[in-house]
Amino acid sequence: MSPHASGQRGLPEHRPDPLPIDVVDNHVHLDITREGDEPFDVADAIKAARAVGVTRLVQVGCDLDGIRFTMEAIEAHDELVGGIALHPNEVPRLAAAGQLDTAYAEVERCATHERIRVIGETGLDYFRTGPEGVPVQQDGFRWHIDLAKRLGKALQIHDRDAHADVLRILEEEGAPEHTVLHCFSGDLAMARECAERGYYLSFAGTVTFKNARDLRDALTAIPLDRILVETDAPYLAPVPHRGATNASFLVPVTVRAMAAVLNLDVPTLCRAVSENSERVYGPWGSERVGQTA
Ligand SMILES: [Zn+2]
Numbered sequence: 060m061s062p063h064a065s066g067q068r069g070l071p072e073h074r075p076d077p078l079p080i081d082v083v084d085n086h087v088h089l090d091i092t093r094e095g096d097e098p099f100d101v102a103d104a105i106k107a108a109r110a111v112g113v114t115r116l117v118q119v120g121c122d123l124d125g126i127r128f129t130m131e132a133i134e135a136h137d138e139l140v141g142g143i144a145l146h147p148n149e150v151p152r153l154a155a156a157g158q159l160d161t162a163y164a165e166v167e168r169c170a171t172h173e174r175i176r177v178i179g180e181t182g183l184d185y186f187r188t189g190p191e192g193v194p195v196q197q198d199g200f201r202w203h204i205d206l207a208k209r210l211g212k213a214l215q216i217h218d219r220d221a222h223a224d225v226l227r228i229l230e231e232e233g234a235p236e237h238t239v240l241h242c243f244s245g246d247l248a249m250a251r252e253c254a255e256r257g258y259y260l261s262f263a264g265t266v267t268f269k270n271a272r273d274l275r276d277a278l279t280a281i282p283l284d285r286i287l288v289e290t291d292a293p294y295l296a297p298v299p300h301r302g303a304t305n306a307s308f309l310v311p312v313t314v315r316a317m318a319a320v321l322n323l324d325v326p327t328l329c330r331a332v333s334e335n336s337e338r339v340y341g342p343w344g345s346e347r348v349g350q351t352a
Contacts, residue, residue: 075311078112080329083336084307086289090128108307121146133174142177147184150199151192176340178207179215213237250277261287264297
């Protein structure tokens with residue numbers, strides 16, 4: 060099948076031109092392999108990303124297996140810092156199985172690690188979880204917000220079809236100093252509200268989708284010092300690879316599309332994304348990891 064055919068599976072063969080200034084993939088799931096794919100070895104994924112200027116990644120583990128994977132990966136690779144949480148769809152499942160408290164204890168224990176820099180992804184998902192799961196999901200979101208604040212870590216939010224409740228609960232609880240809406244999916248009005256509150260918005264490949272005009276409008280409404288970029292790999296590959304398996308080496312495709320929307324030169328956007336990421340998560344802190352030139 061042609062690498063550009065829609066509905067393609069697997070990683071695209073194509074490698075984008077390297078970015079002029081190194082950036083951070085703010086949200087990737089190196090532990091997840093899409094059905095039918097060969098696993099992408101972590102070292103290979105990092106190497107391919109580095110080759111195009113994506114030198115630092117935030118690895119996100121959001122179930123107990125993913126958390127275990129993340130703890131090992133951040134010890135093994137200087138290019139990674141970690142995010143851990145129980146995903147909003149995972150919280151009701153664990154609660155129903157009577158395992159939520161044990162799972163919370165495990166998240167809390169792991170989250171104290173110096174290279175775990177963010178609690179996430181947490182939040183609300185009204186798409187996959189039905190109304191019966193909402194109260195426990197909201198409690199779970201509040202628990203993660205509190206944990207981030209107690210440990211002085213950033214917060215990454217998953218918000219699917221739950222914009223109003225996400226904003227309300229953040230307001231009620233008081234958001235951590237560094238709060239990121241991962242894979243932002245709101246519109247212009249929501250972006251303005253988030254900007255007013257000082258939240259960061261992380262844009263994924265969805266910002267390149269043809270039907271995502273609202274998202275591109277939202278991008279233009281927030282200050283440059285609040286913009287982040289991510290893959291959410293293996294999901295959400297940017298156009299022209301939509302439908303393929305995503306990976307951090309495709310970040311340049313999304314960055315260039317965002318720069319065009321913002322009418323900014325690419326180095327300026329790269330520099331902003333790099334600085335914003337280190338402001339939120341702290342420095343990656345290794346000589347081996349390329350920093351902003
Ligand atoms: Zn994710």
